[in-house]
Amino acid sequence: MPSKIMPTLRFALLATPLLFAACASAPKEEVDQKPRYGKPSVSLGADEEVNVDNLFIRLDLAQRYWSNLQITAKDSTEKHRVDEVKKDIIFRATRHQADLITALETGPPSRRQIAAFALGFSEVRELPSDARDSARAHRIDPVGPLTAALQDPVPAVVANAAYALGLLARADAPTSQLVQLLDSSPDKDVRINASWALIRLVATGARPEGLAAVARRALSDEIHGVRSHAAMIIARLGDYDSIDALAAVLRDEKNLPAAAASRGLTSLGHSSKQHLGTCARALAGALPDVRPAVRTWLLADLISLAGRNYGENADEEWLRWATDLH
Numbered sequence: 001m002p003s004k005i006m007p008t009l010r011f012a013l014l015a016t017p018l019l020f021a022a023c024a025s026a027p028k029e030e031v032d033q034k035p036r037y038g039k040p041s042v043s044l045g046a047d048e049e050v051n052v053d054n055l056f057i058r059l060d061l062a063q064r065y066w067s068n069l070q071i072t073a074k075d076s077t078e079k080h081r082v083d084e085v086k087k088d089i090i091f092r093a094t095r096h097q098a099d100l101i102t103a104l105e106t107g108p109p110s111r112r113q114i115a116a117f118a119l120g121f122s123e124v125r126e127l128p129s130d131a132r133d134s135a136r137a138h139r140i141d142p143v144g145p146l147t148a149a150l151q152d153p154v155p156a157v158v159a160n161a162a163y164a165l166g167l168l169a170r171a172d173a174p175t176s177q178l179v180q181l182l183d184s185s186p187d188k189d190v191r192i193n194a195s196w197a198l199i200r201l202v203a204t205g206a207r208p209e210g211l212a213a214v215a216r217r218a219l220s221d222e223i224h225g226v227r228s229h230a231a232m233i234i235a236r237l238g239d240y241d242s243i244d245a246l247a248a249v250l251r252d253e254k255n256l257p258a259a260a261a262s263r264g265l266t267s268l269g270h271s272s273k274q275h276l277g278t279c280a281r282a283l284a285g286a287l288p289d290v291r292p293a294v295r296t297w298l299l300a301d302l303i304s305l306a307g308r309n310y311g312e313n314a315d316e317e318w319l320r321w322a323t324d325l326h
Helices: 007-020 052-072 077-094 099-108 109-121 143-147 154-166 177-183 189-202 211-218 224-237 241-247 253-270 273-291 290-308 316-326
Strands: 126-127 137-140
Touching: 007 316, 052 077, 052 099, 077 109, 099 109, 099 137, 099 143, 109 137, 109 143, 109 154, 137 241, 143 154, 154 177, 154 189, 177 189, 177 211, 189 211, 189 224, 211 224, 211 241, 224 241, 224 253, 241 253, 241 273, 253 273, 253 290, 273 290, 290 316
Parallel strands: none
Antiparallel strands: 126 137
């Protein structure tokens, strides 16, 4: 999905992948900037009984509306509406968690897709395990069913389950299947959402086995959203062996992967004095070759690393500074 990232919004780059997931359909890389759905009927904290059919209709509409608002919301009123709709989804998904898990495990594909996405908003609950003895309770945890759904035969269900696991961002969530999906799924939406979920899980402290090598390969994925996510994963992992691979992405044909690579190299440079020079030379060396928008990001990142500004048209000075670093 293309993203318009101005220089002042560079630090929002890691949040951009949130927009890759859709609700009852697979995520799309290209998104119409105008909402395609009308405002859903939501009533926060409503206590009315909702039959299963109405539950899925409401969740589907609310989730689609929320996904579109994430892209189009500009003023405070619209952003407040995003939060309001999200709260309603959390309320319904948590309240009807058992129904959603049942649908995810046994329902038709359309309901499995909606259930997978909605469970990413649900919270772990303590519920009576026996209606005749309310003192007995058990925990309902969506992570297990969502992990199992990563093997669903319908790619859209898998994509939404991966996205939901990223929304939950539980440090104890299994990660091996997400790594495998990123590495080998033929479905682009599955790879997009698996890679985004892995960014979120790595941020919680997860260190999936083999992820660094898989992320390095994903830097060459045909989908630029996956390439962007792979760069972020490498930065979060602190994988210094991938510096050269990140440097190559600075010249990517799309802006978003190039910006992610620039941010990733800057993060690696900040976190290791030993690798600061290598990262700085990669950024400075790419200045003459990149498009104007990417050049703006590179210069901002070089300023961040150097702690000073050698100038917007001072390529030789930037390269000299970087070369003098160890």
